[in-house]
Amino acid sequence: MKVLQINSVCGVGSTGRIATDIHKILVEQGHDSYIAYGRGDAVNCENAIRIGSKLDNYYHVAKTRILDRHGFASRKATEEFIKKVKMLDPDVIHLHNLHGYYIDIELLFKYLKEANKKVVWTLHDCWTFTGHCSHFEFVGCERWKYQCYNCPQKNQYPKSIGLDNSTKNYDDKKKIFTGVKDLTIVTPSEWLANLVNDSFLKDYPVKVINNGIDTEIFKPRKSHFKSKLGIEEEYVYLGVAGNWNDRKGFNYFIEMAQKLNENEVIVLVGVTNAQKSQLPRNIIGITHTNDVYELAKLYSCADVFVNPTLEDTFPTTNLEALACGTPVVTFDTGGSGESLTSGTGIVVKSKDTMDLIYNVRKAHGISSQYCLQTARKNYNKVEKFMGYLRHYGLFFSEHKQLK
Structure with missing residues (x-):
């Protein structure tokens, strides 16, 4: 099986390391694995695909700062990336963070709906179903449940110093993100799963796979x-x-x-x-x-x-x-x-x-x-991330091999 993951970074940060951990498991089990990423350098992945360039990132940042249209830039970079995806022809497309100044969500999801691929989408935060922010608990905002407006966190990531387009972003995301035929949403916690079920993504199946860690590194160690x-x-x-x-x-x-x-x-x-x-x-x-x-x-x-x-x-x-x-x-x-x-x-x-x-x-x-x-x-990361293979259609045969 051929699996393509898409994330803002590759091998760095929490989400980047999760992507490369899954990549390692797939490769060890004899599958073809690729990670497409949008920023920085790729670490711990020999089959990494860069989406766009630093210049594309800067333009995306500028559009976000001025127009508050995060996720609606990088059109040329996304078009070129989709050409590569069509040539690669993966069996499964696994999405992670689509925010991060690197991809046009409208073009990406247009392709996903037309390609009719199996899609797994791990949500690491709340950005997918809000009109602007990635987290809202700190300010106690619940506008995401109905329709965002007058965003109280416009100056927080992804920061806008210009317009407040939270209402348009919300409406556009709702239209773009819904309607994919074979899409499963995965969250690392029950808390986030419950939020997804209260959002406009509620019609998708939602599974919980907790984050894992390397228990060979994190174990009791002598220290002075x-x-x-x-x-x-x-x-x-x-x-x-x-x-x-x-x-x-x-x-x-x-x-x-x-x-x-x-x-x-x-x-x-x-x-x-x-x-x-x-x-x-x-x-x-x-x-x-x-x-x-x-x-x-x-x-x-x-x-x-x-x-x-x-x-x-x-x-x-x-x-x-x-x-x-x-x-x-x-x-x-x-x-x-x-x-x-x-x-x-x-x-x-x-x-x-x-x-x-x-x-x-x-x-x-x-x-x-x-x-x-x-x-x-x-919370052993290998055991936790093997759970993704279930959603790829690989779980039972590969789980036996792992043991």
């Missing part, structure tokens, strides 16, 4: 981190993010720091140098690390992983922490709490700092071994 910093006797509360901001819960760590005891310390990974210089004395800041083994060591030495995110689909940081034997405490936002049970972590009422602190301390008693066992059983 605490001794190096002289905090061997302290309880360590760890936070990890690629970009710390209000939506990721940065301010809740600042509030926590004001109320912690002398034997408690926070470690934040992913802060900028500017943020690091302004942290209180009981927060240790670490700038972004690309070393996954170092990150696993940090998870391993923490007593509790704290994730006060205010909008998230199904964060892999929770899974990584569990796989390293570290319990998790998170807000009840998005799908963040779905990976936790009473034996692996605690889900806390959103925006309640005192409840967060109380439950972080309560989590000290959670079994590290049970966290580890749960992650290995439920």
